[in-house]
Structures are given as C-alpha cells and as structure tokens.
Amino acid sequence: MAMQLHDLAGADPRRRFSPYCWRTRMALAHKGFVPEALPWRFTDKAAIADSGSDKVPVLRDDGRVIADSWHIAEYLEDTYPDRPSLFGGPGGRALARFVNAWADATVIAGLATLIVADIPAILAPDDLAYFIRSREARFGRPLPEVTADRDERVVQFRQSLHPARMILREQPFLHGDAPAYADYILFGGFQWARCVSSFPILVADDPLYAWRERMLDLFGGLARSAPTA
Amino acid sequence: MAMQLHDLAGADPRRRFSPYCWRTRMALAHKGFVPEALPWRFTDKAAIADSGSDKVPVLRDDGRVIADSWHIAEYLEDTYPDRPSLFGGPGGRALARFVNAWADATVIAGLATLIVADIPAILAPDDLAYFIRSREARFGRPLPEVTADRDERVVQFRQSLHPARMILREQPFLHGDAPAYADYILFGGFQWARCVSSFPILVADDPLYAWRERMLDLFGGLARSAPTA
Numbered sequence: 001m002a003m004q005l006h007d008l009a010g011a012d013p014r015r016r017f018s019p020y021c022w023r024t025r026m027a028l029a030h031k032g033f034v035p036e037a038l039p040w041r042f043t044d045k046a047a048i049a050d051s052g053s054d055k056v057p058v059l060r061d062d063g064r065v066i067a068d069s070w071h072i073a074e075y076l077e078d079t080y081p082d083r084p085s086l087f088g089g090p091g092g093r094a095l096a097r098f099v100n101a102w103a104d105a106t107v108i109a110g111l112a113t114l115i116v117a118d119i120p121a122i123l124a125p126d127d128l129a130y131f132i133r134s135r136e137a138r139f140g141r142p143l144p145e146v147t148a149d150r151d152e153r154v155v156q157f158r159q160s161l162h163p164a165r166m167i168l169r170e171q172p173f174l175h176g177d178a179p180a181y182a183d184y185i186l187f188g189g190f191q192w193a194r195c196v197s198s199f200p201i202l203v204a205d206d207p208l209y210a211w212r213e214r215m216l217d218l219f220g221g222l223a224r225s226a227p228t229a
Numbered sequence: 230m231a232m233q234l235h236d237l238a239g240a241d242p243r244r245r246f247s248p249y250c251w252r253t254r255m256a257l258a259h260k261g262f263v264p265e266a267l268p269w270r271f272t273d274k275a276a277i278a279d280s281g282s283d284k285v286p287v288l289r290d291d292g293r294v295i296a297d298s299w300h301i302a303e304y305l306e307d308t309y310p311d312r313p314s315l316f317g318g319p320g321g322r323a324l325a326r327f328v329n330a331w332a333d334a335t336v337i338a339g340l341a342t343l344i345v346a347d348i349p350a351i352l353a354p355d356d357l358a359y360f361i362r363s364r365e366a367r368f369g370r371p372l373p374e375v376t377a378d379r380d381e382r383v384v385q386f387r388q389s390l391h392p393a394r395m396i397l398r399e400q401p402f403l404h405g406d407a408p409a410y411a412d413y414i415l416f417g418g419f420q421w422a423r424c425v426s427s428f429p430i431l432v433a434d435d436p437l438y439a440w441r442e443r444m445l446d447l448f449g450g451l452a453r454s455a456p457t458a
Contacts, residue, residue, distance in 0.1 A: 085320070087320050088318055088319050088320020088321070088323070089317055089318025089319065089320050089321055090317050090318065090321070090405060091314070091316050091317020091318045091320060091321020091322070091324075091325070091404060091405075091409060091411075092317070092318055092319070092320020092321045092323070092324055093320070093405075094317070094321070094396075094400070094403065094404050094405040094411070095320075095321055095324035095325060095327070095328060095403070095404070095411055096320070096324060097396055097399075098324070098327075098328060098392055098393070098396050098403060098411070099324060099327060101391070101392040101393075101395035101396055102331060102392035104395075105391045105392055105395075106392070162330070162334045163327055163330040163331035163334055163335070164327070164330075166330035166333075166334070167323075167326055167327050167330055170326075171323070174323065174324070174327060175320060175323050175324070176319060176320075176322075176323040180320060182320075182323070182324055182327070
C-alpha cells in the first residue's frame with residue numbers, strides 16, 4: 001500500500017501550500033516515493049489525532065504514523081537507508097538540523113510577515129475563521145497591517161538570506177552538486193510563498209532565484225506543476 | 230617539521246585573538262596536530278605574502294602554504310583523511326560551509342559591534358593606527374560610538390543565535406554527540422570575544438553558555454588556557 005501524507009490544502013484541494021509539507025513531499029520524491037497526498041485542512045484535527053500532533057505533515061507508512069517534517073525526514077533516512085540519502089552522512093544530518101532551525105527562525109518567520117495576508121483568499125471556508133483568529137493572535141494585529149509595508153521590508157528579508165546566497169554562489173545546491181534535505185528545508189518556504197501569494201520574494205539576479213528554478217525542475221517539475229497564486 | 234600557523238597576536242604575543250585563527254587552531258587539534266603558532270600582526274603583510282592573502286590564518290605544511298580558515302579546514306580533511314573527520318562526510322562538509330557563512334554574517338558581524346572598541350587596548354603598537362583607521366572606515370564612525378549602546382543591543386544579538394540554541398537544546402554539540410568543524414566555526418567568534426573583551430556575551434542559563442564551556446574544555450583546555458581580557 002502506498003504511503004499516505006496528510007497535506008495542507010486550500011479551498012481548491014489541489015492547492016497544497018504548507019512549507020513543512022513541501023519539505024516532506026520533496027524528501028519523499030528524493031527517496032523515490034510517491035505518496036497518496038490526502039488534502040487536509042487546519043480544522044480537520046480528527047483525521048490526524050492518532051499521530052499525537054494537531055499539525056501536518058503527518059505520514060502513514062505500513063501502519064506507522066509519523067508527525068513533524070524533521071521527524072519524517074529522519075524516519076525516511078533510517079527506514080530506507082538504501083535509497084538516495086537525504087543527509088549524506090551523520091555530519092550532514094546534524095547540520096541539516098541546524099539549517100532547519102535557521103530556516104524556521106529566519107525564512108519561514110520572515111516570509112510570514114510578507115505573505116500572511118494573502119492566505120485567507122485561498123483557504124477552505126471552514127479554515128478561514130480559524131486561520132485569521134490564530135494568526136492575528138500571533139501577530140497581535142490585523143493581517144493586512146502585518147504585510148502593509150512589505151515593499152520596504154522585503155529588502156531586509158532578502159538580506160537575511162545571505163548565508164544561503166553565499167553558498168549558492170559557489171555551488172548549485174546547499175547540499176553541494178546535487179540537492180538533498182537541506183535544500184528541501186529552504187525550498188519549502190519559497191514554495192509556500194509561491195502557492196499563496198503573487199508578491200515577488202526574490203529578484204532575478206539573485207543566486208537564490210536560479211536555485212529556486214532548479215528546485216522547481218526537480219522530480220519532473222513536482223513543485224512547478226503545483227497550483228500557485 | 231611541525232606545521233606552522235601564522236596566528237594573529239596582540240601586544241602580548243601570547244594573546245591570540247582572531248576568530249578565524251581559532252577555528253583553525255581547534256581544527257588542527259581535532260586532527261591531532263600541534264602547530265608552531267607564530268605570532269602575526271595586522272601590519273606584518275610581508276610574512277604571509279607568499280600565501281596570496283594579506284590575512285591570517287595562514288598554514289604552512291610540508292612546503293605548502295594555505296590561507297583562509299575554510300580552505301585550511303578543507304585542506305586538512307582532504308590531506309589527512311585517516312585522522313578524525315572535521316565534517317563527517319560530504320553532506321556535513323557542504324552544510325558546514327553554510328554554518329560558516331551564517332557565523333560570518335550573523336555571529337562575527339554581530340559580535341564586532343559589541344566588542345570592537347575593546348580591541349585597541351590589546352594591540353601591538355604598530356597595529357593600533359591600522360586597526361582604528363580600517364575599522365572606523367568599515368563602521369563609518371568612531372569605535373566607542375559603535376559599541377556605546379551594547380548593553381541594549383546584546384539582547385538582540387543573543388536572539389540572533391537562536392538557530393544554534395535550538396540545536397544545543399537537543400544535543401551537546403552542533404555536530405551531534407561530539408564536536409567537529411561546525412562547532413569550531415561558531416566557537417571562534419566566542420573565543421575572539423573572550424580574548425579581547427570582558428563584556429558578557431552570553432547569560433549562564435543559555436544552552437550556548439554550557440556549550441561554550443564544553444568547547445573551552447576540549448583538547449586539554451586549549452582555548453581556556455589562552456590569555457583573556
């Protein structure tokens with residue numbers, strides 16, 4: 001039986017927009033797996049209650065239930081060691097965890113302040129009130145106010161990507177000559193932005209822009225073919 | 230013949246304070262090497278001219294001359310593969326480079342704004358004018374002005390260390406159960422601060438504080454025994 005992935009979806013069930021789920025979808029493709037990607041909404045807590053988590057991604061594989069994108073990546077690496085490695089050895093695993101923490105704190109948090117007000121428009125009706133209430137509580141103000149000055153703030157956001165840019169000036173992927181989980185970690189954020197917002201995050205002469213294009217091409221255009229805003 | 234390391238020194242030749250040289254000194258110790266660490270000053274360009282660089286660290290090993298802490302780490306890993314690994318595999322090497330870029334952009338640059346005004350007091354006389362002139366040009370104002378509000382800004386600096394802190398809550402070293410080059414990259418910055426300034430960078434309940442203590446204990450207390458401010 002194919003793996004199943006509970007995957008955050010919008011009103012259009014084909015629109016899959018979670019940055020964390022995209023990390024997992026790319027990791028599964030890297031390992032050669034094509035899961036049944038079940039559309040899931042923020043308010044559908046019952047469907048994943050047996051995972052012990054109230055958030056996706058949640059992966060079901062041969063009777064096992066694994067929540068959290070990082071834990072899923074480790075599960076896949078440990079359970080399927082003969083398939084292409086997500087980490088490239090123990091050192092790569094330890095430092096991918098660092099990239100994960102950096103991307104969460106810098107990239108996901110930064111992107112949220114640029115695109116969060118665009119998300120309600122793509123949500124399923126049942127999710128709308130939940131999303132607005134929970135995000136306004138997190139930011140402490142209405143979502144349109146959060147993103148209001150984004151044309152100015154995006155410059156600083158681009159600067160915050162400097163460590164990744166430095167690497168991508170020297171090599172095609174964070175992981176080196178070929179992509180691996182560190183690339184999927186970072187890409188998840190950009191794919192999230194792409195799926196929910198038409199706001200331009202990167203400029204065309206940024207090495208990150210060309211890297212994102214390469215990421216969109218992977219696995220037969222898996223991410224490029226996804227519905228976008 | 231033992232390796233030689235051109236190593237930035239203060240007026241007291243025993244005070245070695247470059248963050249980049251400390252990365253290299255720890256990497257050499259990790260590989261089991263004890264170099265002849267030659268005191269070098271900012272204005273002593275002639276001594277390292279054959280390296281093609283005007284900055285230290287510069288390593289001399291068996292007729293070869295290698296400049297730049299990252300290049301030295303790669304040289305050591307490639308030349309002495311049978312000694313303890315600095316990277317833990319190709320994935321670890323690729324992502325250590327990311328840690329290097331993050332540490333330079335976030336940690337070294339952030340620390341500089343907190344401690345740069347303390348450095349002139351420990352410099353050799355010939356270096357003093359060079360250092361003040363070049364650093365005031367970089368910051369665009371007198372060095373005491375750069376650090377003036379550090380009691381407030383250190384709070385934000387500590388927040389910028391969040392990605393490393395997240396990892397060190399879960400494991401004793403960035404690299405995992407044992408330290409490797411990613412740890413030496415980050416540690417170089419803290420050891421620099423420790424050698425030139427008494428300004429308190431970390432608070433005692435920070436996981437980074439305990440990690441720094443572990444780093445100071447490595448290799449028989451190599452870094453702990455160095456002259457500090």
